[in-house]
Amino acid sequence: MNKLLQPNMYVKSVFDIDLLKLKDKGIDSIIVDIDNTLVSWNTKYATExxxxxxxxxxxxxxxxxIVSNATKTxxxxxxxxxxxxxxHRAIKPRKKAFLEAINKMDTQTFKTAMIGDQIFTDILGGNRVGLFTILVTPLSKKELILxxxxxKIEKIVLRDILEEGNR
Ligand SMILES: [Mg+2]
Incomplete structure (x- = not known):
């Protein structure tokens, strides 16, 4: 099992994240994805x-x-x-945007959490730069074929992670 694909924490939604626990871990900054993490891909504005x-x-x-692979608009x-x-147009899992975000927030990688719904963009990218990665269940079921x-691959990977955790 590739450690780079394993989130440090797995929760149902962003609202379930124990923010005090993050504080206790010494985390002072958060990078967050938009699509299917905060709102579904077809919701244009932030909800209440x-x-x-x-x-x-x-x-x-x-x-x-916010670090998103979506367009500027x-x-x-x-x-x-x-x-x-x-x-915007972060090209996750490439490291560049994560490092740029850390720079903008004037923090350090080990003090930063990454919250996202995709293993191959959010988690992989976050782990590559050494962030505390948090995987959430994607909000929308309506998705592109790719x-x-x-x-499907994520489900398999996640099953492996859970099985490993139970061993
Ligand atoms: Mg997403």
């Missing part, structure tokens, strides 16, 4: 729940930066209400 989650995160003193529209640092294929 999501806006409140960002408020909570900021109130707790975390720095936060998509990211800017989503960020209209949220108003946080954001990087994404569906990736999901």
């Amino acid at each position: 729940n999501v806006i409140n989650w960002f408020k909570k995160v900021k109130n707790m003193g975390f720095k936060i930066c 998509r990211v800017v529209k989503f960020n209209e209400e949220v108003k946080v640092l954001a990087i 994404t569906k294929f990736i999901r």
Whole structure:
């Protein structure tokens, strides 16, 4: 099992993440994906729940930066209400955007958590730069064929992770 594909934490949704626990681990910054992590891919704007989650995160003193592979239009529209640092067309799992986000937040890799729904972009990329990676269950079931294929592989990988964890 490749360690680079293993998340450090696995939760149902961003709302289930114990932010105090992250604080205890010395994490002061969060990188977050948009599509299927915060909203489904066809939701253009941040929802009330999501806006409140960002408020909570900021109130707790975390720095936060969106890192998305989506287009500028998509990211800017989503960020209209949220108003946080954001990087679009990130080309995750490439390291560049993750390092750029860490630089923007003026933090360090070991103090940063990565929250996302995809093993091959969010988790792999986050692990490559040494972040604390958190995998969430994807929000939307309606997906492109390629994404569906990736999901199938992810299910297999995830099953391996869970089995390993139980050993
Ligand atoms: Mg995503």
